[in-house]
Amino acid sequence: MSNNEFIRTKVTDIFDVINKDANEYIPSFEAEETGTVISVSSGIARVSGLPHAGYEELLRFPNNLYGIAFNLDATEIGVVLLGEDKNLRTGDPVSRTGRVTDVPVGNGLLGRVINPLGEPQDGKGSVAVTKRLPIERPAPAIMQRAPVATPLQTGLKVVDALIPVGRGQRELILGDRQTGKTTIALDTILNQHDKNVLCVYCAIGQQAASLAKVVAALNEHNAMEYTVIVATEGNNPPGLLYIAPYAATSIAEYFMEQGRDVLIIYDDLTNHARAYRELSLLLRRPPGREAFPGDIFYIHSRLLERSTQLNDENGGGSLTALPIIETEAQNISAYIPTNLISITDGQLYLSPKLFDMSVLPAVDIGRSVSRVGGKAQLKAYRKLAGNLKLEYAQFEELETFARFGMHMDVNTQKIIEHGKRIRECLKQPEMQPLPVMEQLIILLALSKELLDDVPEAKIPAAEKALQQLADNMPDSIVDEWIGQSALSPEHENYLLNSMTKILEPFYNIQ
Numbered sequence: 001m002s003n004n005e006f007i008r009t010k011v012t013d014i015f016d017v018i019n020k021d022a023n024e025y026i027p028s029f030e031a032e033e034t035g036t037v038i039s040v041s042s043g044i045a046r047v048s049g050l051p052h053a054g055y056e057e058l059l060r061f062p063n064n065l066y067g068i069a070f071n072l073d074a075t076e077i078g079v080v081l082l083g084e085d086k087n088l089r090t091g092d093p094v095s096r097t098g099r100v101t102d103v104p105v106g107n108g109l110l111g112r113v114i115n116p117l118g119e120p121q122d123g124k125g126s127v128a129v130t131k132r133l134p135i136e137r138p139a140p141a142i143m144q145r146a147p148v149a150t151p152l153q154t155g156l157k158v159v160d161a162l163i164p165v166g167r168g169q170r171e172l173i174l175g176d177r178q179t180g181k182t183t184i185a186l187d188t189i190l191n192q193h194d195k196n197v198l199c200v201y202c203a204i205g206q207q208a209a210s211l212a213k214v215v216a217a218l219n220e221h222n223a224m225e226y227t228v229i230v231a232t233e234g235n236n237p238p239g240l241l242y243i244a245p246y247a248a249t250s251i252a253e254y255f256m257e258q259g260r261d262v263l264i265i266y267d268d269l270t271n272h273a274r275a276y277r278e279l280s281l282l283l284r285r286p287p288g289r290e291a292f293p294g295d296i297f298y299i300h301s302r303l304l305e306r307s308t309q310l311n312d313e314n315g316g317g318s319l320t321a322l323p324i325i326e327t328e329a330q331n332i333s334a335y336i337p338t339n340l341i342s343i344t345d346g347q348l349y350l351s352p353k354l355f356d357m358s359v360l361p362a363v364d365i366g367r368s369v370s371r372v373g374g375k376a377q378l379k380a381y382r383k384l385a386g387n388l389k390l391e392y393a394q395f396e397e398l399e400t401f402a403r404f405g406m407h408m409d410v411n412t413q414k415i416i417e418h419g420k421r422i423r424e425c426l427k428q429p430e431m432q433p434l435p436v437m438e439q440l441i442i443l444l445a446l447s448k449e450l451l452d453d454v455p456e457a458k459i460p461a462a463e464k465a466l467q468q469l470a471d472n473m474p475d476s477i478v479d480e481w482i483g484q485s486a487l488s489p490e491h492e493n494y495l496l497n498s499m500t501k502i503l504e505p506f507y508n509i510q
């Protein structure tokens with residue numbers, strides 16, 4: 001074969017191969033929609049040219065900026081931006097991602113401070129996670145839930161004894177500014193160190209200084225090892241503030257679905273409602289009461305519905321929520337407080353009057369309630385604290401009269417003196433949650449009126465002495481008491497005798 005013939009044969013072979021491939025080739029077209037930014041202002045972008053974008057779909061802007069499609073109008077989309085908008089310009093391209101906003105979840109988040117997009121904020125490098133969950137997820141169905149039956153000990157005497165919280169419950173913490181709302185939530189986190197409860201603290205629009213204080217307190221008490229902080233600050237875009245509690249809840253739900261007990265704090269939902277109002281007004285949605293949009297109740301109810309106690313078939317995990325809201329001038333019947341009071345299973349109301357009197361935690365017992373926690377409370381508490389609320393209410397009423405210098409009969413004086421001791425005993429310094437036994441000993445002394453002869457100023461010292469008794473308590477009594485059965489008469493007598501001996505030095509010294 002000549003050279004020319006050889007080359008012709010090879011070229012024919014090559015064409016055969018190309019023709020064969022070409023016949024088998026099936027062209028596939030993937031249309032990609034690209035929209036354009038029409039306008040940008042205050043965390044909102046208006047976009048045209050994405051006719052197939054879905055509600056709440058994540059849209060991608062230049063410079064790694066993302067936004068959520070919120071208003072789907074006929075010709076344009078109102079997008080809530082999840083980052084700084086200062087580099088975004090009219091005419092910039094926008095593309096669809098085909099997915100909703102999600103957040104990384106997993107054990108790698110414990111001990112970390114992240115933002116609602118899962119980006120680390122603590123300078124400790126990237127977050128090790130294996131899974132992502134959408135930030136908006138349906139609440140567990142009714143058949144997946146079990147009744148609230150296990151207590152969530154806060155370590156605060158006033159809460160655990162009088163307004164108990166159960167695992168899976170939603171208990172609102174509300175009060176004016178600077179009344180100790182965050183402190184109650186923090187104390188509750190600190191008290192979970194040996195309780196096998198994981199915690200998620202969601203800071204919504206907080207000042208950087210307050211957030212730093214929270215992180216420092218948790219680090220100082222080694223509470224970060226079982227806590228995740230989802231942080232947004234006041235100067236973050238409102239879109240980021242808006243998604244923060246949903247993202248934090250998805251992180252908590254991941255743990256709950258692994259069968260773990262989880263506590264989540266939303267600090268605070270007033271800032272969340274304000275961020276949502278800002279977004280809604282910018283999106284020109286019609287304003288309703290106090291200029292909040294009509295669905296403000298729904299955004300909080302769908303969030304808090306996700307807290308629950310799952311039944312055993314679903315792993316038996318639980319998610320307890322302590323949402324916080326700030327009232328103005330003690331007005332608990334404003335729009336947002338009434339909404340949240342009706343959504344949650346009870347509230348802890350913090351009174352500025354008590355705070356000014358240094359009755360801390362400033363929980364107003366008369367205006368606080370726990371609708372399901374009583375069923376979960378340890379029986380030992382129920383027995384001891386049964387009359388406490390009533391005695392305290394009587395005392396508060398009589399104390400008002402006593403201030404006018406009215407002459408009191410012996411019985412009334414006794415009620416007042418006893419009430420003063422109750423108030424002293426319910427006081428508690430911050431960051432010092434008390435174990436169950438120490439609380440029970442103090443409540444037992446109160447209910448047996450053993451502290452009524454101790455001068456008020458000596459109550460803290462007397463309490464400390466009683467706490468030592470609790471620390472050195474024989475195991476048989478601890479098991480009997482905490483094991484939810486009543487204390488036997490011998491054990492009760494033993495405790496009463498020990499307590500009287502301990503309190504002897506405190507009686508009638510001025």
Ligand SMILES: Nc1ncnc2c1ncn2[C@@H]1O[C@H](COP(=O)(O)OP(=O)(O)OP(=O)(O)O)[C@@H](O)[C@H]1O
Nearest residue numbers: 176177178179180181182183184360361428429430
């Ligand atoms: N039990 C307590 N014992 C001593 N100090 C307390 C106690 N509870 C709160 N405080 C103090 O009261 C101040 C206000 O507390 P905190 O920041 O918890 O209030 P807040 O209502 O969350 O405030 P904000 O309205 O700024 O969110 C803090 O300085 C805190 O140290």
